[in-house]
Amino acid sequence: MTTTQTPQQSLATLEDRARARPGAYGEHALIACDNLVRIYQSEGIEVQALQGLDLLVDPGEEIAIVGASGSGKSTLLSVLSGLDVPTAGRVRVGPWDLMGMSARERVEYRRSMVGFVWQQTGRNLVPYLSATENVALPQALAGVRSAARRQRAVELLDALGVGYCADRRPGQLSGGEQQRVAIGVALANSPQVLFADEPTGELDSATSVEVFDTLRAANRELGVTVVIVTHDSSVSEHVQRTVEIRDGRTSSEVLRRTHTDEHGAEQVVAEEYAVLDRAGRVQLPADYREALELSGRVRLALETRHVEVWPDRPRPGRHSSTPADGTPQNRQEES
């Protein structure tokens, strides 16, 4: 006879089964954020910076995460770069489970798996070293020999289109050139993922385009997965996929595809999608809500190939034979 399981035991069994289940959430993704929550406590006030955020990024993708100031972008990037631990949820980058790393593993993860570019150009580069020496520095910390690091630095700067800056110090470079050299520093130890937090935040729009082009070159030519975080929504013109976060959660995505028209010309088509999260939540865009005065409660109807969302208008009289708005529910009530 089997013994009765306590609630804890059965919960543990279920969790084991969920983990062992084939096709687990995001198993083929390089980055998998599952229901991430990050709550900050300061002076007795609680701020929910991430509120159940789901995000999957495939190996080799270049994606932008956009959102207003305070929407949780930097919090997400701190978590993904191993600087911060979320309050709840699960997060994995490659083989690394970011919830359960020791301090030593965290250092190793940051040194070998990921690279960063920060908004403040001064935070990315050492001012008294040349561009080549800046790119060689992280390799020295990883134990690469001197000749090899110099060669890699020169090759990387060339690949990123800033080979001509090799012998200059940061003070002799424009803001855009500094950020492009910073991308070289971030890639010095061949990470699988490059994170950039507002990399163009201190640049004008023409220079920003050069930096986005350099990030694209890193993605296409060196195969590194690139995640850019920015409040600049024009970034979506430069990447294949843009994910918007609102109130600490992913809310919509724009995908850009190239397609060839009947005259053989290449055209870029950008399509906007809403994100359906794992709990079944969808955020309706503000202009849709305003246009139909949708608020509080809506009615849903399942059709053969789509779902309808209807306003919950007061109906003119409980027993009226005329449907107020012709929603499917009203039609059902009549029959």
Ligand SMILES: Nc1ncnc2c1ncn2[C@@H]1O[C@H](COP(=O)(O)OP(=O)(O)O)[C@@H](O)[C@H]1O
């Ligand atoms: N260390 C912190 N302590 C308390 N609140 C924080 C901290 N860091 C961020 N926040 C709050 O969390 C929210 C999200 O911040 P952040 O991730 O920096 O947004 P973004 O990068 O999109 O501007 C904001 O309301 C911010 O004030």
Ligand SMILES: [Mg+2]
């Ligand atoms: Mg930020």
